[in-house]
Amino acid sequence: MLCYWGAQIREGLGLEQQDKVKHGNCGIRSMCPKTKVQDMSAGRSFVGFVRDGKVSVLRLRSEEDNHDGKLKHLQLKNDRIRLIVCGGDGAVLLAYGGNVLIMDKSTVCRPLKGLDNRQVIQIACGDHHSMALTHDGHVFVWGDNSHGQLGLEKDHPGSPSAQHVKSLSGVPLAQISAGGDHSFGLSLSGVVFGWGKNSAGQLGLGDTTDRHVPTVVKSLNQKKTVSISCGGEHTATLSKGGTVFTFGSGVSGQLGHKSFRDEHHPRVVAELWGSEVSQVTCGRHHTLVSVASSKRIYSFGCWMQGKLGNCKMIKKSVPFPVDLSTQCNHEYTIEKLIAGENHSFALSFKVLGNKSAKSKPNPIREVLTLNDRMIDRWVSDRDSWAAIKKEIKKVFSSTACLNGSFLKASRDEHDFELAEKAFSKLLENEKVTSKVVEVVQQMLQSLNPNPFGEESLRLYILLPELIRRLQKQQRTELTEALASKILELKPAVRKVLEKYWSKLPDDCLKSLVKLFRKPSAEMIGQVSRGEMNQDTHHLENFMQILQMIYQVCCSANRDFTNRDFIIHEINDLLDTLQATMEDLDGFDYYETDLKNYYIGIIKILFKFPFAADTESKWRMFRYLRDEWIQRSQDRFILNDDVSTLSINRESVLTDTLEYLRQGTHSFSNELKVVFVGENGIDMRGLSAEFFSLLFQSLLKWEKKVLEVHESSLVWFNPDGMQDDSDFYYLGVICGMALYNHHHINLDFPLALYKKLLQLSPTLNDLEELSPVEARSLKSLLEEDEDEVLEMLSLDFMVKGQELIPNGNQILVTKSNRWNYVDLYVDTVFNKSVKNQFEHFSRGFFKGCPLDFWKMFHPEELKQLLQGSPKYEWKELQQCASYENCSASEELIKNFWTVFFEFTEENKRKLLTFLYGTDRVPEGGFSQRSMKISQLNCPDPEDRLPVAQTCFGRLILPKYSDINTLRDKLMHAISFCEVFGRG
Known part of the structure; x- marks a missing residue:
């Protein structure tokens, strides 16, 4: 059944004899054409009908012509038409094969140029422009572009042939819609894009500025939009639950908001709230909605010529029921509403039982997407290989098709279980797999580094699920291509991709880590075996992707450990480097190509601290430091005077500071120490002892640059009474210790090493430094009773310092206590010692002139400088x-x-x-040699044990009994500072 109302029109529309037309209330007419109408549309000049694949058009009255034309049948040769959309002066037709025809105002039809035989699945028509959506997800436009309605950038001229809207490439669209001079696109996930004329706010962007490229209507995000309809200068959207939003021109009440003002933001039509609207369509100045459950139609907007169908010759600014006949309400179900300029139509079909006699005449078709059934058809060879290849190319060469594939019912994320099963099945057919790989490689090369919209990034989530199941060679090649394309993405786009990663299930995220870690490990393994000596940019690309994922895991607090990212083959590479250097011993191996190649790879790896364990990083640091020293020696004539420090044991701190202030020391060279009056040669033992003595003196320094806390840890003195240079030279000394592989006898909290690595200390760090203070703050955060907080009478002050302006007047409450604690911790570790740390940090960088130590985590850096806290004496x-x-x-x-x-x-x-320091090296005692040598001499009881600190050798005379050994050893370790040391 076809119902229609509005301006005068030929009785029966030429579809049925006049006496077969029923007249209802309020000028509503209804009829049942002999030939069923499959689709129809109404514009400003024409009404068009599709019946049995053929098209008829009826010219509407105009100011120039006061007579309706006869129903005219279009001569279309062999094309069978599926859809018709009427616009301002003509219409666009869509054939079953996907071809598009354009009908001008004289009803002459011609094929649309510019589509290159693409299969179109949707069409839309505005006043002076039209749109088409292809099966592979591309949007094409043509016509006038005076307001940017084509979405082809600013100042782009109009075009009579189809033009590709490249900015929407990759977005899986569910629908397109065209209004007077504006356009809309709706993605599968419900994201709404608008562009074109915006004089009345019809784009819903909060302003009246025209847009020349598709722009996301952010206020409709999370609204789960399922359809859009554009009117002359207003727009309506329908959400999944049946909620209607309207915006744009409201001068005729067509927004349904009980007013006649324009709306620049989408606003709910309150009168329809709870009605579960099933359809909404916009005419030029009026709007129609349908409620399937009640089989009712509501209208609002311009009343002229009866197009509202409610007998009220006034503007209706709220929805009002259309007075349809009782027969229509009960025997028919409304399948499609059509709102033209001055006309309204309702196309209905009879109900048989609980189902319509005819399914929806032209359901909205979406872009082609990959699914399990399609893959099943490919691998079973049910179609010809030529047809399968064509379909594979269409799906895997289209980012829109891939981005819309395997979405859950909510359409806001992928169904990885379904994708996993489908891809596993795809790999059962080697021929199909090879073709897929070939097409994906080509597709990756064409990816846009600045794609539009979040949904265009979904293929970066889906492709790894396919790639990780491929054979090694194919997997590696595609992984390399994928990594390159991810790194080409603009920084802002990469942030969106990282957001997607953060929401992945744990197993998918771990699979992503493995995808990039495995080829990295293989490449490093090949290098260590001498099988690879070429450009390593792919390795660096893999590592950069792993770093992105690692940072995502850290930020999102995902249940991942460092072990999930460690590449154990790095140890093999370091062993190979060590062996190479030993083989080249006696040669100028620092200049050999092979050694430089290995060092170059280590320089790449040092940028990615998550990839190596602590021992490997320590070895890398040593190799890079040794190379740095060698390069420095090659650039400058080696002069021991600029790296040898002569010190008196009794004045070690004073002498050191006096020496450093001279500014002659070469920090790039390895430090050598000479104790005045002693004959020892520094082979690391003397310098180890020097640092041990020096840091003991720093703790006793009368300037008190450091203060010891209740935890026995030391921190910068915040009283500001010291010279800036005191903190600078403290930093220099600590940096020198690290650079020369020695420990410091100062127990700093982990917070210091976080700050050096530009990480922020936390409340847990305060608990390490000041347990009582931190426990009070934790109790404050755990307190549930407001009365207790009030009794504490805490304000935003710490030790006389305001945490925020007027902090002494602001009390700590349940709502602001987290802010108080954060500011408290920040004050302790940052604000109160800002000047002290800045000078210390500057000195640290001076004392350690290369920044490779940044590869360490804070805990590792602390252990390297302070030694292991564990004494495993066994x-x-x-x-x-x-x-x-x-x-x-x-x-x-x-x-x-x-x-x-x-x-x-x-x-x-x-x-x-024995060693000059009591600190345990990182990795434990196994990292430090200890050799006990028995001294056979005629008078052992008259000798004391001797330590050669440079070699970790303890020389024991052959004492006759255990008591003598005990006494002599106790005396040696308690009183011998110089004697016997070498």
Whole structure:
């Protein structure tokens, strides 16, 4: 059944004899044409009908011509038409094969140029422009562009042939719509894009500025929009739950907001709230909606010529029911509403039982998407190979098709389980797989580095699911191409991709890590085996992607550990470098191509601290430092005077500061220390002892640059009474210790190392430094009773400092306590010592002139400088070796018996005696050699043990009994500062 109302029109529309037309209330007419109408449309000049694939048009009355024309049948040769859309002066026709025809005002039809045989699935027509959506997800436009309604950038002229809207490439569209001089697109996920004329706010962007390119209507985000209709200068959208939003011109009440003003933002039509609207369509100055459950139609807007169908010759600014006949309400279901300039139509079909006699005449078709059924058809060879290849190319060469594939019912994320099953099935057919890989490679090359809209990035989520299941060669090639394209994305776009990654399920995110970690490991393994000596830009690309994922995991607090990212093959590479350097011993190996190649790879890896374990990073740091030293020596004549420090034990701090202030020291060279009056040669033992003594002196320094907290940790003194240079030279000394691979005898909190690495300390860091203070703050955060907080009477002050302006007048409450705690922690670690840390940091960079230490995590950097906090004494015994004796001899057994009898303090004294420092190296005692040598001499009881600190060698005279050994060893570690040290 076809119902129509509005301006006078030929009785029966030429579809049926006049006496077969029924007249209802309010000028509503209805009829049942002999030949069923499949589709119809009404514009300003024509009404068009599609019946059995053929098109008829009826010319409407105009100011120049006061007579309706006869129903005219268009001669279209062999084309069978599926859809018709009437616009301002003509119409656009869509054939079943996907061809598009244009009908001008004289009803002459011609094929549209510029589509290159693309299959069109949707068409839309405005006053002076038209749109088409193709099966592979591209939008084409043609016509006038006076207001940017073609979306082809500003100042782009109109075009009689189809032009590609490239900015929408990759966005899987569900619908297109054209109004008077504005256009809309709706994505599968419900994202709304508008462009063109905006004089009345019909784009819903909050202003009246025209847009020349598609622009996201952000206020409709999360509204789950399912359809859009454009009127002359207003727009209506329908959400999934049946809610209608309107915006734009309201001068005729066509927005339904009980007013006649324009709306620049989408606004709910309140009168329809809860009605679960199923259709909405806009005419030039009026709007129609349909409610399927009640089979009712509502109208609002311009009343002229009866186009509202409610007998009220006034403007209606709220929805009002259209007075349809009882027969129409109960026997028919409304399938399509059509609103023209001065006419309204309702196309209905009979209900048989619970179903319509005819399905929706022309359901909105969406872009082609990859699905399990399609893949099943490919791998089973049900179609010809030529047809399969064509379909594979269409799907996998279109970013829009891929972005719209495997979406969940909500359409806001992928169904990875479904995608996993489909891709696994696809790999069962090698021929199909090869073709897919070929097409994907070509598609990746053409990707836009600045795609439009978030949905255009979904293929970066979907493709890894396919790639990771491929064979090694295919997988590596596509992974390389994908990595390159991700890194080409603009920074803002990459941030959106990272947001997508942060929402992935854990198993998918871990698979993504493996996808890029595996080829990285393979490449590093090839290098370590000597199988690869070429450009390594792919390795760096993989590592950059892994770094992006690592940062996502850290920011999103995902349940990932560093182990998930570590590449163990880095150890093999370091072993190969070490072996290469040993083979080249005696040659100028610092200039060899092979060595430089390995060092170059290490320089790449150092930028990505997540990829190596602590031991590997420490080895990398040593190699890079040694190369730095060698390069420095090659650039300048080596002069021991600029790197050798002569120090008196009694005045180690004063002498060191005096020496550093001279500004002659070469920090790039390895430090050598000479103790005045002693003959020892520094082979690391003397410099280790120097730093141990120096940091002990710093703690006793009368200038008190450091203060010891309740936790026994040290922090900068915030009182500001010290000179800036004091903190600068403290930083220089700490930097020198790191650069020269020595420990500092200062127990800084982890917060210091976070700040050096430009990370922010937290409340947990404050708890490490000042446990009581931090526990009070934690109790404050855990308190639920407002009365208790009021009793505390805390304000935004800390130790006399305002945390915020007028902080002494602002009380801490339940709502602002988190801000208070954050500001408190910031004050302790940042504001109160801002000047002190800045000078310390500047000095640290001076003392350690290369920044490779930035590869370490804060915990690792702390351990490297301060040593391990764990003293595994059994490990020291297990790692010991022997000279001129064995572990089974009486002297050695007695030594270990005495050692394990020692208190913790005396054991650490022995370490200082043996190594010059009591700090345990990173990795434990296994990283430091200990050799016990038995001294056979005629008078052993008259000799003390001797330590050669440079070699970690303890020389024990062959004492006759355990008591003598105990006494001599205790004396040596307690009183011998110079004697016997080498």
